[in-house]
Amino acid sequence: MSAEIITIGTELLHGLVRDTNAERIVELLAGIGIEVHYKTSVGDDSARMADAFRAAAHRARYVVTTGGLGATPDDVTRKTIATVFRRRLVLDETVLDRMRARFRERGVEMPAMNESQALIPKGTKIIENLRGLAPGLHFTYQEANFFVLPGVPAEAEAMMDQYVVPFLRASRAGSQVGRRIVRTIGISESALAERLQGIESEEPAIKVGYLPHASGVDVTLAAASPDRAWLTGALDRLELRVREAAGEAVYGEEGETLAQVLGRLLLARKLTIAAAESITGGGLGAAITSVPGSSRYFLGGVVAYSNRAKQELLGVRTATLERHGAVSAPAAEEMAAGARERFGCDLALSTTGVAGPNGGSDEKPVGLVYLGIASRDGSESARFIFSGVRAEVSARSVSYALDLARRHLLRQPV
C-alpha cells in the first residue's frame, strides 16, 4: 500500500521556494496510515518528468503529483501524461465551460491561452478545482493510481481533502498505523525529554519524537501494528502519560493552533480581547484573526511602533518611557492596560522588545521581549530572551503572548 509523491516545478530545484506541497501531502497520507516510499521533485521538463512518472508507475500503488497544470508554455504535465501513458489529449467542454464561468464571475474574458488547461488526457477522471482554475486528474496505469494536482498549495490541499483522501480511505488503502501529537509551549525540548525519560520502555512499539518550532515543542507518538484495538489503547496510555508530564504546557493536539485554542477559551467564557503591539508589528493580531469567526472575540489592536504612538494611542506615560524605556515591563503593562481601555474589552495583550539585527545593547540585547496582559485584575508582564533571527524573535513573541492569554484564561471559570 505504498505511495509516491512527485512535485513538479523548476523553482523547487532552485532553492527559491519551499516544497510545502510535498510536506503537506506526506502528512495527509501519514494521517490515514499510508506509507510514502519515494518523494521526488523534478523541473518543468518533459523528459525528466516522464522518467519520474515511469519509475513511479512501476513501483508505487498510489502516486500523487503536483504542478505543471498552468496555462503557460512551461506547464507540460498534461502533455507528458499523454505521451508516457499513451492517452490522447481531448478538449473537455465541461471543463472549458467551468473555466469560462470562473473568468466571467470576475468580470474578465478568459484569455485564449487558458484553453490548454481544458485539454484532458483521454479516459482520465476530472478532480474539480474548487479553489482555482486547473482541474486535477485521476487515472490508473496497471496497478498504480495517479492523482495529478495543481501546484498552488491551497488548490492541491483542497483536492487532497475533497477527493484523494476520501478515495484512499474508501479503498481501505491505509494500514494499521497510528499517530498522536501533543502540542506544548513553555517547556524546552530537553526538559520535556527528561520528564518523559523511560516512557519509551513502557510501550516499546511506540516511537516517541520531539519536534521543536516557534510555537513550542510537539511530542509525537507513532506506531504500526496489525492489531488496531491494541494500537489505539497503547497510544491512549502513552498520550495520557505525556499530557500528565507536560501539564499546563500542553495546549492542543495535531492540527490545532494556539490561536484556535485561545479563541475557544475566549468564546467559552464570553470574553473579548485586543492587542497592543510593538515588536510583533501586527503579527499578534494577524495570528488571532487567522481563525475564522475571530471577529466574535477580537475587537482590534494598536501597532505602536513609535514612542509617540505608544503615548498617544495607548496612553503609555512619558515618565515610563523616560525611566524604563519602551522595552520594559512597565511599558508592556501600560500598553496592555491602554489597549484594554481603548477597545473596552476584557483582556488585552502587549508585546515590546528588541527584534534585531540592530538596536541591541548589553542591557537590552537582541531577543529581549516583554509581553504584557491586562485584565480586570490589573496588568502583569513576563520577560523573555528569544534566540533566532528577526522573524523568529517576532514569531516566538506572538506564540508566547497567545500562551500568556491561554494560561490566564485556564484560571478563569467558564
Added chain:
Amino acid sequence: MSAEIITIGTELLHGLVRDTNAERIVELLAGIGIEVHYKTSVGDDSARMADAFRAAAHRARYVVTTGGLGATPDDVTRKTIATVFRRRLVLDETVLDRMRARFRERGVEMPAMNESQALIPKGTKIIENLRGLAPGLHFTYQEANFFVLPGVPAEAEAMMDQYVVPFLRASRAGSQVGRRIVRTIGISESALAERLQGIESEEPAIKVGYLPHASGVDVTLAAASPDRAWLTGALDRLELRVREAAGEAVYGEEGETLAQVLGRLLLARKLTIAAAESITGGGLGAAITSVPGSSRYFLGGVVAYSNRAKQELLGVRTATLERHGAVSAPAAEEMAAGARERFGCDLALSTTGVAGPNGGSDEKPVGLVYLGIASRDGSESARFIFSGVRAEVSARSVSYALDLARRHLLRQPV
C-alpha cells in the same frame, strides 16, 4: 553538468520534519550555477535507496546524498553503496582512530556499535567530519561523482562548504549557468505570458518560467552555455524585454520583497507610513516591520476589527458604515485618512474585506477587498476580488496594499 540530490531518512517521509538538507544543498548548488535535475527522498530502506542510487548514477554528473551514516542498525547507506557499486567494506584505521579520539575528548569510551561507521567502501575518499562523527564519502561511478554526507544538517552543510562546493568550483562544474528573476505584482500570470509571447524565440537558449504566489508573479530566466559572456549578454537582453513588457508591475529582483522595496522608496523620499487594518488583522504591519530598520519610516497601525474600533480609533463616520458598510470604498478611504491623521504620517494604507470562509453575501462575496491609501493629495481606494482560502485572501490583501503604496511613491519625486 546536472546534479541530483538524494536525502535518506524515514522521518522525511512522515511529514513531521522539513527536509532542510535538500533545501540548503539546492541553494548552495544553484549559487555556483549547478542545475539540480532531480531531488529524491527515500526512507532508511536498502532496496529503495539502491533504486535511487542506480537511477542517479545513470543520469546525473554529480550526486549529493545525506543521511544513513549513523551507527544504529537503521543506518544502511554504507552497506547499500557497497552492494550497488560492488565495493567491499573495509575497516579504515585512520577513521577509527579519529573517532576514538573524538570520544576520548569527551571523556567517554567509544561504544562498539560506532565501529561500523569506520567501515568504508573500498576506493572511496574520506570527507572529514568537523562537526560530528560519521565521515562523508566521495567516489565516482562511471561519469558520476557521488558525495555521501551525514543527515545532521550542520554536519552536511559543513561538508558542502569545506569539500563539495570547492571541489565543484575547482572542476569548473558550475560556471556556465545563469539565472535572473523579475518579480511582478498586479498582472496575472497569463496576461504576463501573453505580453511575453514570442519572447522565448528571441533567445531560444533561455528558459522562461512563471512562478505565481501571493505577492504576484515571478518571471524566471535561466540558461546554460559554455560561453559566459554570451550568457550574461543574452540574460541582460531578455531581462530588459521582460521589464519593458511588465512595466510598472515590476517591483524587484531575486531575493527582494515588496516590503523591502517599499521601505527603500519611503527612505529615499523621507516619508513615513502607517496602517489601518481590518481584513489583514495586523498582517500588513507585520509585513512592513519584517524589514530591519523599518522603525525609521513605519510609525504604527490600528487593527480596527470591530465597527466601534473603526469609528473611535480611526474616525470612520457612522453614516459611512450605515450607508456603505465596513467593506466599502468610502470606509477604506476614511480608515486610511483616519490613520494618517492619528499617526501624523505622510502616507497611510488601509484594508477592509470579507476574508471568509463565512460572512460573504451575493453583494459582498468572500474575497472582496477594498484597499485604501491616504496622502496629502487625499484618499483613494481600489477594489479587488481575491481567490483562495482565508489565509490567502489576507496575504494577497497585504501584498496589494504594499503595492498600492509602491505605485503611489513611484510618482512622487525623490
